[in-house]
Amino acid sequence: MIAGGAFKDAQFSRFFLGVFFAVQAIWVQRVTLSWLAWERTGSAGFVGFVAALSLAPTIVAGPVFGVMADRVNIRRAALATNGLMAAILATLAVSLPFVGAWGIAAAALAIGLVSSAHHPVRMSLGPRLVARDLVQHVVSVTALNFNLARLVAPVLAGWMIAGFGAGFALWVAVACYVPMLLVLPSLRPRELPPRARAPWATELREGVRFALDAPLIREALLLTLVFATLVRGALEVLPVLADGAFGQGAAGLGMLTAAAGAGAVLAASVKFLGFAAFGARIPPAVIGASFAGFLAMVGMGLAPAWPLALAATSAAGFCATWCGVSLQAAIQTDLPDDYRGRVMSLWTVVGFGTVALGAALIGGLAEVMGIGLALAVAGGLGVVLLAAWRLGGARA
Numbered sequence: 001m002i003a004g005g006a007f008k009d010a011q012f013s014r015f016f017l018g019v020f021f022a023v024q025a026i027w028v029q030r031v032t033l034s035w036l037a038w039e040r041t042g043s044a045g046f047v048g049f050v051a052a053l054s055l056a057p058t059i060v061a062g063p064v065f066g067v068m069a070d071r072v073n074i075r076r077a078a079l080a081t082n083g084l085m086a087a088i089l090a091t092l093a094v095s096l097p098f099v100g101a102w103g104i105a106a107a108a109l110a111i112g113l114v115s116s117a118h119h120p121v122r123m124s125l126g127p128r129l130v131a132r133d134l135v136q137h138v139v140s141v142t143a144l145n146f147n148l149a150r151l152v153a154p155v156l157a158g159w160m161i162a163g164f165g166a167g168f169a170l171w172v173a174v175a176c177y178v179p180m181l182l183v184l185p186s187l188r189p190r191e192l193p194p195r196a197r198a199p200w201a202t203e204l205r206e207g208v209r210f211a212l213d214a215p216l217i218r219e220a221l222l223l224t225l226v227f228a229t230l231v232r233g234a235l236e237v238l239p240v241l242a243d244g245a246f247g248q249g250a251a252g253l254g255m256l257t258a259a260a261g262a263g264a265v266l267a268a269s270v271k272f273l274g275f276a277a278f279g280a281r282i283p284p285a286v287i288g289a290s291f292a293g294f295l296a297m298v299g300m301g302l303a304p305a306w307p308l309a310l311a312a313t314s315a316a317g318f319c320a321t322w323c324g325v326s327l328q329a330a331i332q333t334d335l336p337d338d339y340r341g342r343v344m345s346l347w348t349v350v351g352f353g354t355v356a357l358g359a360a361l362i363g364g365l366a367e368v369m370g371i372g373l374a375l376a377v378a379g380g381l382g383v384v385l386l387a388a389w390r391l392g393g394a395r396a
Helices: 010-041 044-055 057-069 074-098 101-129 132-164 166-186 200-213 215-235 238-245 249-272 284-302 306-332 337-369 371-395
Strands: none
Touching: 010 044, 010 074, 010 101, 010 132, 010 166, 010 238, 010 249, 044 057, 044 101, 044 238, 044 337, 057 074, 057 101, 057 200, 057 337, 074 101, 074 166, 101 132, 101 306, 101 337, 132 166, 132 249, 132 306, 200 215, 200 337, 215 284, 215 306, 215 337, 215 371, 238 249, 238 306, 238 337, 238 371, 249 306, 284 306, 284 371, 306 337, 337 371
């Protein structure tokens, strides 16, 4: 794979320009909503609850919108989802002086509902802009972009919140959606092959059956389920670790989230450059990174000092991205376009939707035993589950 090969396609380059800013918005809004939840309540459980509301709708609605992505004009669908995300944030920014904790929760739920449509649309659109042999490169490039935003945007969000307030950060997020909305009308994604339309439920069942009948996709979804629930769930409750455990405030939240982003960027950069391009398979390196991610969670929880917490969070970010990009690329490489929306909506359910369950679980445990012990217990659970799965597969 040649690094940068996807950029030889002019319309992918335009798409990437829009996506570059749009993912900044995603991370600014995540950090801002988490901070608002913590600021208004001081409750670790409520922070986890808000994170869950922004992610949980994907579990229920994601597969339904996956069918949509395989049926509708994908460019227009992307216009709708990006436009709605900007509108929700603008509404929250305008009404922020009058919004309490439950208003923040309502905004998180609205974002979660739109995101459940946005993810399968986004994952279907990028690969359909390039030749099929560049699909894996597109996955790596967009992952690098996503994780560069994770590195930069949270720090900026923390500074903006500390210096100008959460409302200013929300308006910046709104502005970051504008380039994508301007670029989308010029894109011409590859058309889907003609096929007879079936009822939505039938097409949904076909997508699920296709995924479960393919051993590679089935195993990738299972591994993503366990890893995303716990490791990515831990990365959603960083406000509690930053301020509740170490007293670092909004700026500390930005530093901690950026540490996760730094690890993620390193992993995504390796993928972007074409190294460790595994293709349509799950290599031992991904299993090893999964174990390392759970151990990094334990390190986050038991870290006795702030620098060690930053280091452990960075390691968790590296492992999360290494596994996520590798598993998504394994699925997408040979995936037919007319199943892409449905199959990737299932990946979104286990890769994003279950993060809500993990965030709620860790947040709830933190209310009882403190954030440090909660992270350590959840990380240990991940090691046990992954070991049991590997041993079960070896016996089979």
